[in-house]
Amino acid sequence: MRSKIFVSAQEVAERAGVSRSAVSRTFTPGASVSAETRERVLHAAEELGYHVNHLARGLMRNESGIVCLIVSEVATPYRSALLRELTLQLQNAGKVAMFINTDRSDGSVDRALQQAIRYRADASVILSGLPDKSITQLCLRNGQRLVLINRDDDQPGPLRINLDDDEAGGRILTAFVRAGCHRLAFANSEAGTPSLMGRERGFVAAARALGMDVTVERHGWTGYEAGRVLAHRLLTVKERPDAVFCATDLLACGFMDAARHQFGVSIPDELCVAGFDDIEQASWSSYELTTFAQPVAEIASRAVEWLTKFEREDGQGEVQSIRLRAELVWRKSIRARKS
Amino acid sequence: MRSKIFVSAQEVAERAGVSRSAVSRTFTPGASVSAETRERVLHAAEELGYHVNHLARGLMRNESGIVCLIVSEVATPYRSALLRELTLQLQNAGKVAMFINTDRSDGSVDRALQQAIRYRADASVILSGLPDKSITQLCLRNGQRLVLINRDDDQPGPLRINLDDDEAGGRILTAFVRAGCHRLAFANSEAGTPSLMGRERGFVAAARALGMDVTVERHGWTGYEAGRVLAHRLLTVKERPDAVFCATDLLACGFMDAARHQFGVSIPDELCVAGFDDIEQASWSSYELTTFAQPVAEIASRAVEWLTKFEREDGQGEVQSIRLRAELVWRKSIRARKS
DNA sequence: AGACTGCTTGCACGCACGTGCAACAAACGG
DNA sequence: CCGTTTGTTGCACGTGCGTGCAAGCAGTCT
Numbered sequence: 001m002r003s004k005i006f007v008s009a010q011e012v013a014e015r016a017g018v019s020r021s022a023v024s025r026t027f028t029p030g031a032s033v034s035a036e037t038r039e040r041v042l043h044a045a046e047e048l049g050y051h052v053n054h055l056a057r058g059l060m061r062n063e064s065g066i067v068c069l070i071v072s073e074v075a076t077p078y079r080s081a082l083l084r085e086l087t088l089q090l091q092n093a094g095k096v097a098m099f100i101n102t103d104r105s106d107g108s109v110d111r112a113l114q115q116a117i118r119y120r121a122d123a124s125v126i127l128s129g130l131p132d133k134s135i136t137q138l139c140l141r142n143g144q145r146l147v148l149i150n151r152d153d154d155q156p157g158p159l160r161i162n163l164d165d166d167e168a169g170g171r172i173l174t175a176f177v178r179a180g181c182h183r184l185a186f187a188n189s190e191a192g193t194p195s196l197m198g199r200e201r202g203f204v205a206a207a208r209a210l211g212m213d214v215t216v217e218r219h220g221w222t223g224y225e226a227g228r229v230l231a232h233r234l235l236t237v238k239e240r241p242d243a244v245f246c247a248t249d250l251l252a253c254g255f256m257d258a259a260r261h262q263f264g265v266s267i268p269d270e271l272c273v274a275g276f277d278d279i280e281q282a283s284w285s286s287y288e289l290t291t292f293a294q295p296v297a298e299i300a301s302r303a304v305e306w307l308t309k310f311e312r313e314d315g316q317g318e319v320q321s322i323r324l325r326a327e328l329v330w331r332k333s334i335r336a337r338k339s
Numbered sequence: 340m341r342s343k344i345f346v347s348a349q350e351v352a353e354r355a356g357v358s359r360s361a362v363s364r365t366f367t368p369g370a371s372v373s374a375e376t377r378e379r380v381l382h383a384a385e386e387l388g389y390h391v392n393h394l395a396r397g398l399m400r401n402e403s404g405i406v407c408l409i410v411s412e413v414a415t416p417y418r419s420a421l422l423r424e425l426t427l428q429l430q431n432a433g434k435v436a437m438f439i440n441t442d443r444s445d446g447s448v449d450r451a452l453q454q455a456i457r458y459r460a461d462a463s464v465i466l467s468g469l470p471d472k473s474i475t476q477l478c479l480r481n482g483q484r485l486v487l488i489n490r491d492d493d494q495p496g497p498l499r500i501n502l503d504d505d506e507a508g509g510r511i512l513t514a515f516v517r518a519g520c521h522r523l524a525f526a527n528s529e530a531g532t533p534s535l536m537g538r539e540r541g542f543v544a545a546a547r548a549l550g551m552d553v554t555v556e557r558h559g560w561t562g563y564e565a566g567r568v569l570a571h572r573l574l575t576v577k578e579r580p581d582a583v584f585c586a587t588d589l590l591a592c593g594f595m596d597a598a599r600h601q602f603g604v605s606i607p608d609e610l611c612v613a614g615f616d617d618i619e620q621a622s623w624s625s626y627e628l629t630t631f632a633q634p635v636a637e638i639a640s641r642a643v644e645w646l647t648k649f650e651r652e653d654g655q656g657e658v659q660s661i662r663l664r665a666e667l668v669w670r671k672s673i674r675a676r677k678s
Numbered sequence: 679a680g681a682c683t684g685c686t687t688g689c690a691c692g693c694a695c696g697t698g699c700a701a702c703a704a705a706c707g708g
Numbered sequence: 709c710c711g712t713t714t715g716t717t718g719c720a721c722g723t724g725c726g727t728g729c730a731a732g733c734a735g736t737c738t
Contacts, residue, residue, distance in 0.1 A: 005401075005482035006459065008724060019688050024726060031727090034686060049480060054457040055394045055403060056724035059693050062344075064394060066458075069438070074426070075619075080419035087413070087440040091451045096458065097438040099408070101426040115435045118393040119405075120345065141388060143344035224623060257624040280414075284563060285596040286625040347694055358718050363696060370697090373716060395694035398723050 007048045016044035027052050058120060067095045067307065068121040068144075070113070070135070072102040072128040076223075076250065077279035078294065082127055082149070085300035093308050095122075102128050117142050123307050126151065147303045152194040159306045160321045161299055165195050168292050168326055169202025172245055172274045175290075175328075177210070179272050179335045181243035185215040187230040187255055188247040189222035196222070196247045199276060203245050215241060222247070227254020235263045242271055243334075249275040249282045252289055256333070268335040278329055289333045292326035299324065346387045355383035366391050397459060406434045406646065407460040407483070409452070409474070411441040411467035415562075415589065416618035417633065421466055421488070424639035432647050434461075441467050456481050462646050465490065486642045491533040498645045499660045500638055504534050507631050507665055508541025511584055511613045514629075514667075516549070518611050518674045520582035524554040526569040526594055527586040528561035535561070535586045538615060542584050554580060561586070566593020574602045581610055582673075588614035588621045591628055595672070607674040617668055628672045631665035638663065 009023040016023070018037050025031035026041040033041075044050075058064035067090055073079050087097045098121060100112045113135060116124065123145035126136065136153055139146050146158035153160065176184065186203050188196055200216060207214045217233050220226040227250065234241055235258075246252035252275030259265040259273075267273055275282060278293035302322055348362040355362070357376050364370035365380040372380075383389075397403035406429055412418050426436045437460060439451045452474060455463065462484035465475065475492055478485050485497035492499065515523065523546055527539050539555060546553045556572050559565040566589065573580055574597075585591035591614030598604040598612075606612055614621060617632035641661055 006724095010724080020725085021688060021727080022686090024724090025687090028726070032686060037686085051453065051456045051481070053398070053459060053724050054454070055397045055459055056693085057726075058394045059392070059398065059695090059724080060726045062693080065454075075416070075419045075423045077414070077416070080414045080422075083419075084414040084440065084442065087438050088443060091440060091443075091454075094450070096451070096454045099426050099436040099438045101423065101430060101436075103423065104427060104430075111433070112430045112435070114390065115393070115404075115430075117390045119435065120392060120394055142390070224619065228624075253623065261624050280563070281620060284592065285567075285600050345694095349694080359695085360697080360718060361716090363694090364717090367696070371716060376716085392694050395723085396696075398694080398725090399696045401723080 006053065007050045008053075009050070012041060012044045012048055012050050015048060016040045062120075064120045064122055065095055066098050066116075066119055066121040068098045068100060068116040068119075068124040070100045070102060070116075070124055070126045070128050074101060074103070077281060078249070078277045078296075079127065081279070082294075082296050082299065085296050086125065086127075086303065089300045089304045093304050095304075095307070113138065117144075123147070125149065125303055125307075145307055147306065149299060149303065150193070150195045156320065158320070159303070161302060162321070162323050163195065163292075163294065163326045164323060165198030165326075166202030166205070168276065168328075169199055169204070169245070170206035171328060172292075173203060173206040173210070175274070175334055176243040176245075176272055179243070179268070179337065181272055182212065183215075183239060183241040183243065184212055185217065185234050185241035185244045186247070187227065187234065187244055187251055188216065188218045189220055189226050189251065190218050191222050193222075199245070199247050223250050224254040224257075227251035227256075228258040229254075231255045231258035231263070235259060235265065240265075240271070244271065244273050246273065246275045249277040249279045249289060249291055251275070252291070252333075253281055253287055256287055256289070268333050272334040274334060276326070283331070287333070288331040290331045291329060293329050294326055295324050345392065346389045347392075348389070351380060351383045351387055351389045354387060355379045401459075403459045403461055404434055405437050405455075405458055405460040407437045407439060407455040407458075407463040409439045409441060409455075409463055409465045409467055413440060413442070416620060417588070417616045418466065420618070421633075421635050421638065424635050425464065425466075425642065428639045428643040432643050434643075434646070452477065456483075462486070464488065464642055464646075484646055486645065488638060488642070489532070489534045495659065497659070498642070500641060501660070501662050502534065502631075502633065502665045503662060504537030504665075505541030505544070507615065507667075508538055508543070508584070509545035510667055511631075512542060512545040512549070514613070514673055515582040515584075515611055518582070518607070518676065520611055521551065522554075522578060522580045522582070523551055524556065524573050524580035524583045525586070526566065526573065526583055526590055527555065527557045528565050528590065529557050529559055530561050532561075538584070538586050562589050563593035563596075566590035566595075567597040568593075570594045570597035570602070574598060574604065579604075579610070583610065583612050585612065585614045588616040588618045588628060588630055590614070591630070591672075592620055592626055595626055595628070607672050611673040613673060615665070622670070626672070627670040629670045630668060632668050633665055634663050 009020050013020040013023045022037050023041050025033045026038045090097050102109045124139045125147045127149045140157050148158050148160045184207055186200050188200050204214045217230050219229045246255055252273055256273055265271050275289050275291035278291050282289040282291050348359050352359040352362045361376050362380050364372045365377045429436050441448045460483055463478045464486045466488045479496050487497050487499045525539050525542050527535055543553045556569050558568045585594055591612055595612055604610050614628050614630035617630050621628040621630050
């Protein structure tokens with residue numbers, strides 16, 4: 001229990017010589033106050049350094065204005081970029097972001113989620129590969145709106161934002177074929193995220209449709225190190241692949257580094273590589289990775305738009321699933337013509 | 340105004356056949372409840388899916404449990420790593436993190452900060468180069484505890500956590516000298532952050548103490564692109580430097596890429612490079628950058644420790660400034676002996 | 679003048695919770 | 709058996725705020 005330090009509406013009212021209701025109304029858009037009292041209240045509030053207490057307001061309105069972001073692997077380039085965009089747009093919409101980190105797998109995650117519910121968050125955005133379905137259940141049961149990004153979840157209610165992961169496989173395959181590649185490989189992690197698996201399935205299916213085979217290799221956690229390991233696995237064979245689609249840019253970076261520096265493979269002359277996400281490092285001149293760009297800004301804006309829209313018209317609307325296209329950005333890790 | 344959906348303590352009380360006070364007490368550590376009623380309350384709460392409303396609790400206790408993180412450039416490797424650690428440790432301490440993104444310079448920052456105050460955050464952690472002093476003033480005036488990371492700010496009250504930025508310059512200089520370098524350069528951005536300028540000053544001063552001169556170049560925002568530009572500036576001269584200390588790993592990555600791929604410079608044979616931060620990419624085999632590691636975990640734990648300590652013993656304590664050492668991690672961008 | 683409208687304002691209640699105070703029961707010592 | 713202590717419980721009030729309701733007040737119309 002800290003000592004009192006904030007000024008209350010009561011004090012502002014006394015200083016302005018009006019009732020507390022008048023103060024409340026001047027800070028409530030659409031309420032009926034005369035221009036004069038409004039002016040006096042604002043002046044008194046300024047002098048005293050008054051700020052509306054949103055804890056109390058949230059109590060009354062049954063609506064806290066808090067949106068909870070449930071994130072794992074924040075320190076990853078793709079996640080941090082998405083987080084950046086989301087927080088920016090939420091702020092613009094007058095919301096405030098509460099952050100929950102699900103990196104640690106012990107009880108702290110559950111505790112943190114409990115916290116979010118206790119603070120009566122209006123909504124949650126889950127950008128986390130966490131396979132735990134109970135987490136979404138809990139959010140929904142407590143009346144939160146829910147946005148799932150790059151996750152599959154069949155239960156109704158939440159908004160799902162996904163990419164055309166499987167279709168991307170087909171597009172990159174034609175690029176590989178056009179470059180004259182015919183020994184294909186797919187480098188994946190063992191995370192088993194729907195988006196990751198979607199990319200794999202799409203690529204394999206597209207290859208099979210052309211009568212080609214794909215060597216699929218999976219290892220560890222979706223990061224740079226796993227990419228290096230995958231390179232070792234895929235390049236220590238008699239017949240090396242000449243085209244590798246990595247499920248993620250981070251994997252691709254690790255893969256390229258190991259391929260070049262440890263196996264002396266020349267990219268893209270001997271080996272074509274593609275990634276997914278278009279993280280910043282993909283454009284660095286050590287990589288120049290051609291990859292699929294996640295439309296981060298659009299993902300964020302769609303999520304925020306949906307969250308704030310249902311604030312006005314309360315009914316559960318029609319659109320519950322959005323599928324966005326990942327645009328292929330061409331750099332130099334795939335050659336243009338046959339070699 | 341959303342329709343009511345959460346269960347209140349009243350409902351739990353009715354179901355358990357006790358008074359509302361009893362419910363309140365079972366969820367308040369240290370309150371006096373008999374084992375039996377406690378059991379019945381917990382059971383009823385479980386059945387109804389009850390969660391204590393922290394908005395109301397915060398209202399009563401004058402203490403919200405919210406810690407506000409004021410961050411710019413979240414999508415940067417160093418910042419996101421620090422953010423990760425901070426949120427994790429805050430969660431562990433039973434706090435909840437509210438996120439404010441100060442990337443955009445328009446009014447949205449002020450609006451967001453207002454939000455934080457309106458939610459009566461107990462404390463704020465500022466990890467942002469934002470030079471705006473009014474922001475810290477505002478936090479302090481509203482009774483928040485304040486932690487400043489890598490910023491200088493002379494006003495009393497907040498905890499300041501800094502690194503030995505200037506001393507690092509001396510240490511890396513001896514490494515350069517030992518490698519036989521004598522044409523020194525420092526690559527900086529124009530951000531003018533205290534930590535950045537501290538590294539520059541320390542390096543230049545240490546060189547001068549040995550009677551050596553340093554070419555200092557500054558450009559743009561502290562990122563990869565600026566590093567490339569700095570490389571162009573520093574390498575298109577007759578007498579190229581043979582040792583460059585980059586104020587940041589991101590700058591160093593850009594610098595190295597441009598130096599190698601556009602100027603054909605061999606690192607570390609012709610040119611030694613050092614950075615600061617020890618971001619993940621510094622260890623990637625395309626860079627193998629020797630650099631100073633920010634003790635991210637310790638920064639976070641010190642911050643959280645200080646925040647929670649003052650919760651118990653309320654007086655403004657003694658320690659207000661912590662200075663941590665950035666450890667030099669050796670990789671391969673500086674050669675060991677003279678060439 | 680009187681009735682009526684439209685706008686503003688204060689009162690009082692409610693939101694979900696914590697907590698001091700007194701009532702009460704049980705246990706205990708004499 | 710009675711006085712005292714200890715532990716538990718309910719009542720009532722307070723936290724800062726939004727809002728329905730009715731009173732007040734000025735202006736307009738009949």
